[in-house]
Amino acid sequence: MIATAPKNRLSGTEIALHMRKISKRFGPVQALSEVSITIRRGTVHALVGENGAGKSTLMKILAGVYQPDSGSIEINGKPQILSKPGEAIAAGISMIYQELDLAERLTVAENVLLGMEPSGRLPFAISHKKMIAQTTKLAQRFNFKIDPTAVVEELPMGACQIVEILKALMRNASIIVMDEPTSSLSESEAAMLFEAVRALREQGLSIIYISHRLEEIVGLADETSVLRDGRMVHSGPMAELDIPKIVHYMVGRELKDFFPTGVPQASCPAIRVRVRNLSSANGIEDISFDIRAGEIVGMAGLIGAGRTQVARALFGIDRKTSGTIELDGRKLQINSPTDAIANDIAFLTEDRKRTGLCLELPCSWNITLPNLVAIGMKNIIKPGRENKIVTNIARRLSIKWSGPQAPVDSLSGGNQQKILIARWLLAQSKFMIFDEPTRGIDVGAKKEIYGLLRELAAEGKAILFISSELPELFAISDRIAVMRRGRLVADVNPKKTTAEQVMHLAALVSAKAEAVAGVEAAQ
């Protein structure tokens, strides 16, 4: 995925940041114990670990959000106490969080200079000309291509990351922390971001790069530190590491069988789901496909190709303009999610915070939300029985919580995802749509979800598995449907196709590429 290998030219022998023996406790939880980390100038330092390993806590301490219980921080050789975020920024530390922190209605230049606008000729006026000039100058220095007058909400996600970086640079950041920067970027946008990160490194900045995507780190990082259960288990140059080794440090065990080996069955059971000529008001056209009982159909495509829109149309969220959906030979009338659920369809959303979970409500409520009628609580809710049902299903998914009444937002990302999965397991749907089920969750939880998908298929469910990560698509799917610009352009066998061919199909292309891939175009 990442083109160039890291140049092993650690310009940084000079130490930019030294965090020494940092410990932090939240109530009974020891989030960090004596963690030390050294960041050199002009390097990209990857920080990895499973969810809950302590990455965020460590970075929030660096950002001045939390105070460590013990330990010290040195920036450029000087001991620093960072008791609030302002002090961290003054010390040259900038955080770029997963959820970007931009004023969407303002322009790029206005965002970059927010709170430090150059003054104009009149008192209290600000000079837009100077703002644009300063932003352009800074962008040119790092060779970023961005229009300072563009309004942020109209920019693609990748460009927003660049704006965040410019904002940090304008505040004289010398250390930039990036938390999962590529989680919502397309491949090409990610490539652009990696270029930007390298440009920052060239100019002597240090980047702390947090990511679950280990392939990225291999191409990008000079050094890597691995946290596990609040301890630093490894820290060293990337040259000595590879993905299996990193995974080994992260989980403390080998993940030999990362993907389940359960071979998809050869027999041809009945067609369970039959979709014909599906079009929706939300930009998908003429989608047709079948899924057999026990089959996992992967769905590949670039961001914006319309994969989620297919799911939304099937589930009754978007209005259909044409098309039919049949389940077990029965034609379904689906005009709302209520209809879809009543007809045994489940849809695991890709955006669990916005469209999936009621974050401040208890886990049990979230799990039973669409299932109250199905578990016999049409009129009266019986909390005792509800807790029992929910606890059972949580055990099956090994959800880590303090109890079924814990609010969902007290759980880690992976466990929140499992709450949503538990919801749809409880629904016992026949047709399950999983949209990016492994996004933003750690390696261990990913593996569990892969296993679960195969398990559900073995139970005879029809599964539509949407993913942007080709390795998992190839490993899990029986067939892969490829979407491009709102259309289903190919339906391929993962055993006879390469990831490259699928990328070609998704990204472009000519009839030649389709011929090369040896695919029968979908109906």
Added chain:
Amino acid sequence: MSQTREIKFKDLFMSLERVISRGKLVRQLLPFGSLILIISILSALKPDTFLTTDNFLNVLRRSSVNGIIAVGMTAIIISGGIDLSVGSMMALAGMVGAWVMIVSPDWIGGGANPQGAALVFGTFVGIFTGLACGTLNGVFITKLALPPFIVTLGTMSTFRGISYVMNAGKPYNVPHYKYLNEAVVLGLPISVLIFAIIITLAGLLLRYSRLGRYTYAIGSNRVAAFHAGVNVDAYLIRIYALTGLVVGIAAMIATSRAVSAQPTAGITLELDIIAAVVIGGASLSGGRGTIIGTLIGTLLISFLRNGCTLLGISTNVQLIVIGAIIIVAVAVDQLARSKAAVGQTE
């Protein structure tokens, strides 16, 4: 042996520490604690006039109208909405009810001084008027996809206008309509009894019914609730309609208390009601709130008013005190919540 005890003690201490650090305890006990505090202070200051059964029943009777409406408002606020029209709705329901009593045919007791069955009939029509008004709010909010604030701001004005127009700004007098104010059932004034029944039913409904569960889900994340198959529109209409229903009941109690329906009844009442619900710990952003909290919030304001009156503090000064309490209550709640948030991270 001693070691196990030590460990147990440590566990206990840790869980206690967690409860406090999460701020939950503080949040739950704060309104109740303040209520007790106010009652204690007033009891100490005015033992002979405040601390009497008569005065307590009086306060409860006065709370019943506000309290009944606050129950509906609690559900609406939990669902992430607001209803500014409750005061006007109360006036309109009372006016319609009293008008029906007067225009009822003679043989059921209608007339200028209505009595008998006409009073019962009018009561039900008044309550039904509330239900209809609430349904209307719900339908506008969902079918026109307008914010509840805007819709109920509009109906607040419209309902009030109709109340004025009905009898050219004059009240309808119903001198024999005393039952809902004066009757005593099971040793309690009937309005207090109705209040108690509504509180209990609403509490159970919110906690143990699908409607209640969906109310929290819609308020917490409306899109997610929709995606989970909740028929959001239908449930929102039900919530606003039920609120209309309880407003109708409150309107008839208020009419009975004044033995007349006033077109000016309940002006700025919505603000008192929202204050009570918010003091009781509900969040205006939805997903959070309890009936018991609202009960405490309502009583807190009532006792405060009562106490101020007994102490000879003018109603104008009472406004200042109540305003300050709203801000302090919500500020402390926020503080406890942010502590809780820090405690929960990771």
